Amino acid sequence: MPTVAIEVVNHRTAETMRRGYMLPVRIGRGATCDIQLDPENRAISRLHVEIGEEDGKPVLINRALNQNATHYRGRSLKASERVPLETGDSFRIFDFELKVLEPAQLMVLAVDRADLRPRGEFPLVPGGALLAYGDGHRLAIEQVANLARIDATRLADKLALIFYYDESEPTFAVLSNPERLQVYLDRGFVQQDALYLQPLDTIELGDHRFEVHPVGQPAIVCENPTCQVLNEYDRGDNCRLCGTRLFGATRIVRGKT
Template sequence: MPTVAIAVVNERNSEEMRQGYVLPVRIGRGAACNIQLDPENRAISRLHVEILEENGRIVLLNRALNQNATMFHGRSLAANEKVALEIGDSFRIFDYELKVLAPSTLGLLHVDKGSLRPRAEHPLVPGGAILAYGDAHHLTVEPVARLDRIDTQKIAGRLALLFYFDGDQPTFAVLSNPEGLQVFLDRGLVQQDALYIQALDTIEIGDHRFEIHPVGEPAIVCENPSCQVLNHYDRGENCRLCGTRLFGATRIVRGKI
């Protein structure tokens, strides 16, 4: 799942929002859009533009039918016109300036500690979050577009874990832990409810393991059947968790999100 980050500046009040998204991204005044612009401005279409992936490239598709509604590089886009977007490109929708930023570089891999089989993988993007909730044995893991939109009723009385960016720092937090389960970071007991994390950190709680990995970068998987955690590609020593000797033949690439 390709990801992208987008900065939105409302030039009427100088408000700025910066957030990461999984493509496609829908932008307009409609409530169903990923980025909702001024819902009272009828000149903005309900679905005004889409940012898509096509053949490995990011493209902007103009859905607006009215002329001069979408400006790109100083010219207005025609209805249904499609243009390629590069990191750093910007486009304008009336009072809104939108800029394309670098995509996610981190992924979150949810692993069953019993079988060590991956359950799910999600991009960890600035501005967004990943919420895991359930109990010691079963967790639902899902992306959250905005921290202020977490459904507190859904996680009430449950184990709830959150992965998000605190500014530029990837962060892990325990929102609730009614079972009092112990949390481990790289096999070390975690005492605090929130902490900064980095690539190739491993968090374990109950029957669950979460690995933070650099998206698309090579890594070495530990050959120990009871470990199998990712290690740095160029480490060339022992597994960071169990100490098993690492061998180059076990190199893989995970994280094609």
């Protein structure tokens, strides 16, 4: 099913959100929209715009009831006007600017253990998945274009983990865990087999550590050896989890675009 990655910037509050969606994507102030803008702003229509599909590519459809309410490339869109969307295109609805991203820009999963091969950063793309399997000490990682192509029978006796999009939510799940390794999220023990992921999350099982790097933005790793969670680079002097001062942190990371 076609997907699109969207960045939403609220210029009034300076808040930014990046997420992947399956088409069609409904955008407006209504509670049933996939992307809900300011519900108190009556100038925004309940269904303001829709991102649909034509010939396998995203297209922006203006559903706004008000004139001059949707701006694209410096002009106002007419009622029901349709324009093709390319990667990097943006449109504006009052205080909100929405931009089409490369799918790989949405989230980067970093595997960072010296004894783990392969080691590095892997883009998590809407519609695809990252499959990690092996044991408590060493994993192999595959990028899978289609979840249905994963052969679960060959993984039954292995530690098998998957990172994928559940609807529009980036998700981590344990497929099999014969060693009964405990799962930790930001150093806290969790019992769920599946977790929704957010930028700056760290997941640990056995010797394996996975970091969710903010794309294009630096993050700082707490130097406390019993913590080592990710922090926003400019959040302040202290770690968000343990309170350790971040001035002498040993590592700065930056998700690749």
